[in-house]
Amino acid sequence: MASKIPTLKMHNGLETPIIGLGTATDIQNPNVEELNKAFDAALDAGYRLFDTAALYNNEAIIGDFFEEKFKQGNLKRSDIFITTKLWISEFQPENAEKAIKASLERLRTNYIDLYLLHGPTPVKIENGQTVPDLVPHIETWRVLEKYYKNGTFKSIGLSNFTIPQIQDLIKQAEIKPHNLQILLRQMTQRGIIIIPRSTNPKRIHENINIFNFTLTDNELKKFLEIKENTRNFLWDNVEGHPWHFVDSLRGKN
Numbered sequence: 712m713a714s715k716i717p718t719l720k721m722h723n724g725l726e727t728p729i730i731g732l733g734t735a736t737d738i739q740n741p742n743v744e745e746l747n748k749a750f751d752a753a754l755d756a757g758y759r760l761f762d763t764a765a766l767y768n769n770e771a772i773i774g775d776f777f778e779e780k781f782k783q784g785n786l787k788r789s790d791i792f793i794t795t796k797l798w799i800s801e802f803q804p805e806n807a808e809k810a811i812k813a814s815l816e817r818l819r820t821n822y823i824d825l826y827l828l829h830g831p832t833p834v835k836i837e838n839g840q841t842v843p844d845l846v847p848h849i850e851t852w853r854v855l856e857k858y859y860k861n862g863t864f865k866s867i868g869l870s871n872f873t874i875p876q877i878q879d880l881i882k883q884a885e886i887k888p889h890n891l892q893i894l895l896r897q898m899t900q901r902g903i904i905i906i907p908r909s910t911n912p913k914r915i916h917e918n919i920n921i922f923n924f925t926l927t928d929n930e931l932k933k934f935l936e937i938k939e940n941t942r943n944f945l946w947d948n949v950e951g952h953p954w955h956f957v958d959s960l961r962g963k964n
């Protein structure tokens with residue numbers, strides 16, 4: 712049975728479900744059937760936020776899935792919330808423009824609820840090697856601002872940026888980013904949006920069935936006492952990049 716999902720109001724008024732479905736499976740070779748099953752289970756369970764990225768190679772799968780659902784008439788575009796992200800190889804403004812159009816096309820939509828810069832380490836390919844391409848963040852952000860202002864993006868934000876990188880951008884940005892960092896666990900009670908990934912229908916249901924109980928303050932405090940400073944994704948492909956966010960955990964910046 713579908714749970715009633717709490718929403719969080721962004722500072723621009725946009726209501727965002729506090730839990731969404733993570734969709735990054737095998738990014739080289741996503742399994743269409745498995746993902747379609749997962750999306751059906753997720754809708755059935757009450758998920759309305761779907762977190763994707765150009766990198767995940769599944770925007771077209773999501774686009775096809777929802778186009779079909781909308782045709783069937785039980786669901787409309789405004790019932791769902793789509794997050795997608797600009798990959799770091801597309802941060803040059805003219806590349807960003809192309810990548811945004813391609814994402815919209817693949818997702819078969821004329822707007823995106825939340826559009827993120829996927830990470831702070833822009834790169835380019837030179838002689839077959841991935842090398843840093845130090846496009847100032849603000850130059851790419853300006854492209855996002857343009858699409859925010861014309862209504863194509865309902866909100867824009869950053870993913871994997873360090874606090875100093877966010878603060879630096881905020882100083883220059885016209886539209887201030889929501890630090891809609893993802894990948895955090897059962898933090899909804901602390902007002903943190905979560906996007907657990909599962910393609911297993913039973914687990915998809917389990918993961919959303921968390922709004923019928925409340926943790927005590929003492930229980931919450933225990934979570935806050937965990938001081939471990941770790942990341943699951945070390946972005947080794949841009950190891951040594953001067954803007955690498957993981958270095959801040961290693962005490963390098």
Ligand SMILES: NC(=O)c1ccc[n+]([C@@H]2O[C@H](COP(=O)([O-])OP(=O)(O)OC[C@H]3O[C@@H](n4cnc5c(N)ncnc54)[C@H](OP(=O)(O)O)[C@@H]3O)[C@@H](O)[C@H]2O)c1
Pocket residue numbers: 732733734735736762763829870871893894906907908909910911914915917918943944
């Ligand atoms: N912005 C970024 O840079 C970034 C980085 C990482 C992730 N993300 C987003 O965050 C999402 C989640 O990423 P993640 O790293 O947390 O997920 P993950 O570790 O890739 O996948 C979750 C794993 O947990 C299993 N699982 C899920 N629910 C479970 C349950 N109730 N009991 C037991 N096992 C369970 C899933 O297996 P089954 O499928 O078999 O259930 C899956 O193997 C991604 O899909 C993506 O959308 C974004």
